[in-house]
Amino acid sequence: xxxxxxxxxxxxxxxxxxxxxxxxxxxxxxxxxxxxxxxxxxxxxxxxxxxxxxxxxxxxxxxxxxxxxxxxxxxxxxxxxxxxxxxxxxxxxxxxxxxxxxxxxxxxxxxxxxxxxxxxxxxxxxxxxxxxxxxxxxxxxxxxxxxxxxxxxxxxxxxxxxxxxxxxxxxxxxxxxxxxxxxxxxxxxxxxxxxxxxxxxxxxxxxxxxxxxxxxxxxxxxxxxxxxxxxxxxxxxxxxxxxxxxxxxxxxxxxxxxxxxxxxxxxxxxxxxxxxxxxxxxxxxxxxxxxxxxxxxxxxxxxxxxxxxxxxxxxxxxxxxxxxxxxxxxxxxxxxxxxxxxxxxxxxxxxxxxxxxxxxxxxxxxxxxxxxxxxxxxxx
Amino acid sequence: xxxxxxxxxxxxxxxxxxxxxxxxxxxxxxxxxxxxxxxxxxxxxxxxxxxxxxxxxxxxxxxxxxxxxxxxxxxxxxxxxxxxxxxxxxxxxxxxxxxxxxxxxxxxxxxxxxxxxxxxxxxxxxxxxxxxxxxxxxxxxxxxxxxxxxxxxxxxxxxxxxxxxxxxxxxxxxxxxxxxxxxxxxxxxxxxxxxxxxxxxxxxxxxxxxxxxxxxxxxxxxxxxxxx
Numbered sequence: 001x002x003x004x005x006x007x008x009x010x011x012x013x014x015x016x017x018x019x020x021x022x023x024x025x026x027x028x029x030x031x032x033x034x035x036x037x038x039x040x041x042x043x044x045x046x047x048x049x050x051x052x053x054x055x056x057x058x059x060x061x062x063x064x065x066x067x068x069x070x071x072x073x074x075x076x077x078x079x080x081x082x083x084x085x086x087x088x089x090x091x092x093x094x095x096x097x098x099x100x101x102x103x104x105x106x107x108x109x110x111x112x113x114x115x116x117x118x119x120x121x122x123x124x125x126x127x128x129x130x131x132x133x134x135x136x137x138x139x140x141x142x143x144x145x146x147x148x149x150x151x152x153x154x155x156x157x158x159x160x161x162x163x164x165x166x167x168x169x170x171x172x173x174x175x176x177x178x179x180x181x182x183x184x185x186x187x188x189x190x191x192x193x194x195x196x197x198x199x200x201x202x203x204x205x206x207x208x209x210x211x212x213x214x215x216x217x218x219x220x221x222x223x224x225x226x227x228x229x230x231x232x233x234x235x236x237x238x239x240x241x242x243x244x245x246x247x248x249x250x251x252x253x254x255x256x257x258x259x260x261x262x263x264x265x266x267x268x269x270x271x272x273x274x275x276x277x278x279x280x281x282x283x284x285x286x287x288x289x290x291x292x293x294x295x296x297x298x299x300x301x302x303x304x305x306x307x308x309x310x311x312x313x314x315x316x317x318x319x320x321x322x323x324x325x326x327x328x329x330x331x332x333x334x335x336x337x338x339x340x341x342x343x344x345x346x347x348x349x350x351x352x353x354x355x356x357x358x359x360x361x362x363x364x365x366x367x368x369x370x371x372x373x374x375x376x377x378x379x380x
Numbered sequence: 381x382x383x384x385x386x387x388x389x390x391x392x393x394x395x396x397x398x399x400x401x402x403x404x405x406x407x408x409x410x411x412x413x414x415x416x417x418x419x420x421x422x423x424x425x426x427x428x429x430x431x432x433x434x435x436x437x438x439x440x441x442x443x444x445x446x447x448x449x450x451x452x453x454x455x456x457x458x459x460x461x462x463x464x465x466x467x468x469x470x471x472x473x474x475x476x477x478x479x480x481x482x483x484x485x486x487x488x489x490x491x492x493x494x495x496x497x498x499x500x501x502x503x504x505x506x507x508x509x510x511x512x513x514x515x516x517x518x519x520x521x522x523x524x525x526x527x528x529x530x531x532x533x534x535x536x537x538x539x540x541x542x543x544x545x546x547x548x549x550x551x552x553x554x555x556x557x558x559x560x561x562x563x564x565x566x567x568x569x570x571x572x573x574x575x576x577x578x579x580x581x582x583x584x585x586x587x588x589x590x591x592x593x594x595x596x597x598x599x600x601x602x603x604x605x606x607x608x
Contacts, residue, residue, distance in 0.1 A: 011586040013583045019563075021578075046589050048591070050588050050592060051585060053534070053538055053592075054411070054558060055558065057535060057538060057539070060446045060455075063442075063452060063456055064456065065435075066456075067434050067438075068427060068431060068434065068463060073468065076467065080423060081424075082425075114475070115474055115476065116475070116476070118474075260458050321402055371474070
């Protein structure tokens, strides 16, 4: 006897089919295969008959009764009787009542937690534990107003890419800090019109880079003071791509968070940079016409409108920051471990997933517990 | 004793139908509540309450033990030991299916006995005959003597086939097909995963079928291969 070429149909599937434990798809597949192959049909039929024959086996009569005698379990019996008789021996003991109540409550709690599917209970506990651990180790929300710090080791502006993208976000972040510090309603129309001369595709990359750098700014403000983006490149970047440069950091800097980096920058630059105050306005002024001139060059997202206006409204920070960038010659320290907004959201997603999993497992465990009306499947 | 009586003794033909009966039967619900009371009384030192539970499950326990050990005395000893163990460990029962909990003790005790037997090598499982004293009691007045003899031989052949299985497959097919346990209950009793239970049951059935095909002269025509 040769089985047909329908290899996926094996005895395990046929056995499950006989017990009715197959999906609709599997059932259809088996039936189709059986209809097409007489050998397979014979296997299924003989397997079904085998199951029926085994099920029809007679029960084995008892040779004797297996009821326990006291001498077989004397020790356990004595212990249990003594334990159950203890309250009866001292009925006047008032202290036993609250103790008994506590024991009853404790026992009830033990029975509650030890009933049902213990695997589900333990899985729910593990999921909840992981949720607590993830919540404890997850970093805080990314600080959007922290000044972006160049994470690369090379000085700003040394590469064409850096000129095109690196300095722009950095300088823009610096300039955006004071701008964000003084949040004001933005003339959206002007800013919306003002579009960066740089290609539109540079904006997303710049946004991402500025976000990363901004999140690291809090830890590197001191280092930032000593580091030097090149003035010329910054100026040129300001001139060439003011809107994108200025807009990018503002995209990720919510209003109201600016003071911190601004403060840090001021503190870092305050000691030796008294003249820096004039520069931001200059830079901003330099940038403003460029912004306006580039307004019609390329479309700008709505998010860039506000930052442009805010930067224009806070002109006293850019020069200081620009000078610090120029003065810095050594590479900025690498960005700290704080996550960007995307990374932070991933942590939140993990926490949410663990929370849902823990709740689901707890729900399934509670459902698996036996109730007073019925307790699982029992047979006569 | 009629064979048909044993059909009402908890050996359903369909696992599904038994599940539906259990879910809707108020008597079973009441029995479960009574069982919880018996367990509670047993924990307080009432041995009679535990013996009520024994009376309820001893037939099932002995049937499983006998088919695992294929020996009357060994099965009796295993069942008695199992009940003593169950009484001693009653505090560890945390609710749920008491029958599954008890049957797990029975199967584990039988496994221990099989290991001891293998070490001693005093008997061969394949050589143990089916004791006719039990078989002759199962008389159905509707059968002719010839039919009775044929059925006896067929049952003996099936018992031999089951005895030839490995321990794990034998346990699975006895619990599933002989006693009607569901896959999840068998998984709980044997302490393995559901997939393992399904695999063991399918392999056991396949091997029993193969054993029967080899002795097809005692079987209905449907068991004879097409090639013959």
